Amino acid sequence: MTQTVRTACAHDCPDQCSLLATVGDGRLLKLQGDPDHPLTAGFACAKVNREHEWVHSPDRVLTPLRRAGAKGEGRFESISWAQALDLIVGRWQAIISTDGPLGILGYAYSAHQGQLNRGLLLGLFHALGVTRLWAGTVCDSCAEAGWDAACGSVGGADPETVTESDLVIAWGADLLTTNVHIWPLVERARARGAQLVVIEPRRSRTAERADWHLRVNVGTDAALALGVMHILARDGLCNRDYIARETIGFDRLEREVLPRFDPARVSAITGVSVADLDRLALLYGRARTPFIRLGEGMSRCVNGGQAIRAVALLPGLTGAYNRVGGGALLMTATGFGLDSSFIRKPSGPATTRIVNHSRLGKALLELSDPPIRSLFVAANNPAVTCPDSMTVRRGLACEDLFTIVHDPFLSDTARYADIVLPAATYLESEDVVRSYGSYYLQVVRQVVPPQGEAWSNGRLAQELAQRLGLKDPIFSMDTDGLLRELFRGAGSPAADVDLKDLREGGAIKLAPKPGRQRFRTPSGKLEFYSETLASQGLPAMADWVADPLEAEAGKRFPLRLLTAPGYFQAHTAYAGVAALRSREGAPECVLHPEDAAARGLETGQIVELHNDHGTVRLQLRVSDETACGVAFVPGQRPAAEAGGGTINMLCGDRYSDMAEGATYQSTRLDVRAAR
Ligand SMILES: Nc1nc2c(c(=O)[nH]1)N[C@H]1C(S)=C(S)[C@@H](COP(=O)(O)OP(=O)(O)OC[C@H]3O[C@@H](n4cnc5c(=O)[nH]c(N)nc54)[C@H](O)[C@@H]3O)O[C@H]1N2
Numbered sequence: 001m002t003q004t005v006r007t008a009c010a011h012d013c014p015d016q017c018s019l020l021a022t023v024g025d026g027r028l029l030k031l032q033g034d035p036d037h038p039l040t041a042g043f044a045c046a047k048v049n050r051e052h053e054w055v056h057s058p059d060r061v062l063t064p065l066r067r068a069g070a071k072g073e074g075r076f077e078s079i080s081w082a083q084a085l086d087l088i089v090g091r092w093q094a095i096i097s098t099d100g101p102l103g104i105l106g107y108a109y110s111a112h113q114g115q116l117n118r119g120l121l122l123g124l125f126h127a128l129g130v131t132r133l134w135a136g137t138v139c140d141s142c143a144e145a146g147w148d149a150a151c152g153s154v155g156g157a158d159p160e161t162v163t164e165s166d167l168v169i170a171w172g173a174d175l176l177t178t179n180v181h182i183w184p185l186v187e188r189a190r191a192r193g194a195q196l197v198v199i200e201p202r203r204s205r206t207a208e209r210a211d212w213h214l215r216v217n218v219g220t221d222a223a224l225a226l227g228v229m230h231i232l233a234r235d236g237l238c239n240r241d242y243i244a245r246e247t248i249g250f251d252r253l254e255r256e257v258l259p260r261f262d263p264a265r266v267s268a269i270t271g272v273s274v275a276d277l278d279r280l281a282l283l284y285g286r287a288r289t290p291f292i293r294l295g296e297g298m299s300r301c302v303n304g305g306q307a308i309r310a311v312a313l314l315p316g317l318t319g320a321y322n323r324v325g326g327g328a329l330l331m332t333a334t335g336f337g338l339d340s341s342f343i344r345k346p347s348g349p350a351t352t353r354i355v356n357h358s359r360l361g362k363a364l365l366e367l368s369d370p371p372i373r374s375l376f377v378a379a380n381n382p383a384v385t386c387p388d389s390m391t392v393r394r395g396l397a398c399e400d401l402f403t404i405v406h407d408p409f410l411s412d413t414a415r416y417a418d419i420v421l422p423a424a425t426y427l428e429s430e431d432v433v434r435s436y437g438s439y440y441l442q443v444v445r446q447v448v449p450p451q452g453e454a455w456s457n458g459r460l461a462q463e464l465a466q467r468l469g470l471k472d473p474i475f476s477m478d479t480d481g482l483l484r485e486l487f488r489g490a491g492s493p494a495a496d497v498d499l500k501d502l503r504e505g506g507a508i509k510l511a512p513k514p515g516r517q518r519f520r521t522p523s524g525k526l527e528f529y530s531e532t533l534a535s536q537g538l539p540a541m542a543d544w545v546a547d548p549l550e551a552e553a554g555k556r557f558p559l560r561l562l563t564a565p566g567y568f569q570a571h572t573a574y575a576g577v578a579a580l581r582s583r584e585g586a587p588e589c590v591l592h593p594e595d596a597a598a599r600g601l602e603t604g605q606i607v608e609l610h611n612d613h614g615t616v617r618l619q620l621r622v623s624d625e626t627a628c629g630v631a632f633v634p635g636q637r638p639a640a641e642a643g644g645g646t647i648n649m650l651c652g653d654r655y656s657d658m659a660e661g662a663t664y665q666s667t668r669l670d671v672r673a674a675r
């Protein structure tokens, strides 16, 4: 007997698909996209098509484990949940009584689950008052700050309106890889005459299928956007009426910044020819409903915040923000009006010590008063995904750090743990997800029972909280109670959601009215000039300045690193699925033919990428899909797969210009044949 259950995908992905799961004998047999969901449109991505192999992978951790070898070695013995929880609670109580709760670091950020499972762990950390993470600096904190500087904390254009667009720009976004469900809609717009322009340093899957791939130098998008603005202003293509009504500060930008971004200088910075720059500006200026899909990749470098900010300002010049099919979309998450503080902040001190992902290793090794004595990681793999991951591993290897990792798999990070706890995936628990790339909200239904003795993050948080004597009601609530808490502080439009509908039905759409982008800046307008940023000592206006440190490092390390998500991978989460591993192929580095020839290197050869941080071995592929001077490394792969290293071992711990984001893309390195 098989049965079909409607659920939602909880991977860290902007699409947040609605899924139909076929189940038989307690096993997931098949997952397919829900045909009734307008964006999912009946198909899942290449990764989730293999979800049955992920859930039932032979590599799943099925019981709690205690370390039986050296840290990092990966030797463990099975113990019971009761033993594991006793060990954790005993250790934490001892730390709290001698050093206070700051001696514990709670590390849980986003990743592969919904609002309840994620929120309850954060609630546990908050109630205990432990040291916490500035969540998101590896991912979107900088991109979000760049967007907020221009538009305020507000969702962008509804992706479904892209069908009305006459010019689609994927600006640093490989749609087919990270946002595949917008693709059929883009194709519909193209069938009606729209052009697709991809602005990318490499020829991505999406760039290959575009009408025009505009190659831009890594880290120069702010200059490109300002160059387009220069031409729009010069050629009389601005909508002065919109600028006067809905924006502030354009006059100052036009006077003080744009003159410096003349086509010749912009061309020298960005690598885009003056003719192509003119063509882009004219295409944009003459389009009625240009739709810009911004990706986060370009924000992950030292001047990344300014890049996102400058691109987000562009639709303000022509008034495209006020036309259905026009505007810009980075994220939608803040558009729902959800406020998870009743779950994430049930009690405990309002502020605490905060650690940045990029400096996790340093925090583990160097923080004092009190030092970090215990690290709790759930649903993340910082040994691979954090910048400066060599230092992270040195921190994780400390004998006196008591590390607990909750994960369905023995990740690279879990290999360093003292205690590994088996985690249930989203298919094994209940939750609610809100998309960050569309405007849908949906419940996640349990599809199969937890595998082995796995517990969901929510259950783990609740059981730990109870054993640690926390009395907050959220730690004994069922899903219905938690859902009510999640919506208790909700503003519009989430405040109007009927929880019964949400619980029993499919996805609910909460999109803003199309055709008028709202701004939640202090002025209520699109801000070309930001007093808020100025008061933080940041540039009041969008600008581009060269990074002096990088120019210096460039003299010794001629190549620049470019990284991006793998097509068949979700960072490291599918390392346990053999079929996806083999589809993705060996962990690789892609070099331009000229760079490869200059070093005498060939496709298939094992090479060493190296800089002052260390050396990483990868397989070389020679292709002009990457630019001269750029070493492209797709995906995040476990060290064992990649011949002993992972790419973030070469990345430094510098912060981006806004919100302390990671700066993978500002890494300099060189490549040589492996010795
Ligand atoms: N298959 C797959 N899908 C995923 C993920 C995954 O690992 N695998 N990860 C998910 C997660 S957590 C996130 S946050 C999203 C991220 O998805 P997006 O927001 O789309 O961001 P990225 O894919 O990181 O980067 C997008 C593109 O930016 C390009 N890029 C890098 N630097 C620059 C630059 O300086 N200028 C320009 N113009 N482009 C640049 C990269 O080549 C890349 O193709 O994807 C999600 N979806």
Ligand SMILES: Nc1nc2c(c(=O)[nH]1)N[C@H]1C(S)=C(S)[C@@H](COP(=O)(O)OP(=O)(O)OC[C@H]3O[C@@H](n4cnc5c(=O)[nH]c(N)nc54)[C@H](O)[C@@H]3O)O[C@H]1N2
Pocket (backbone or CB within 6 Å): 012, 109, 110, 111, 112, 113, 138, 139, 140, 378, 379, 380, 381, 382, 385, 386, 406, 407, 408, 409, 411, 423, 424, 425, 426, 457, 563, 564, 565, 570, 571, 572, 573, 636, 647, 648, 664
């Ligand atoms: N060089 C470079 N580095 C990057 C990026 C890049 O583009 N380039 N991208 C960055 C981005 S955007 C992000 S978001 C981060 C991602 O960084 P992480 O979130 O650290 O990476 P993941 O590989 O997604 O790790 C998720 C872990 O959660 C586990 N897991 C899955 N489901 C569950 C669950 O329900 N419960 C529990 N407890 N565990 C679960 C998986 O098995 C996996 O081990 O990486 C960042 N790192």
Ligand code: SF4
Pocket (backbone or CB within 6 Å): 009, 010, 011, 013, 014, 015, 016, 017, 044, 045, 046, 047, 048, 180, 181
């Ligand atoms: S595209 Fe994203 S949301 Fe949809 S099934 Fe794949 S991972 Fe899940």
Ligand SMILES: [Mo]
Pocket (backbone or CB within 6 Å): 012, 138, 139, 140
């Ligand atoms: Mo991310």
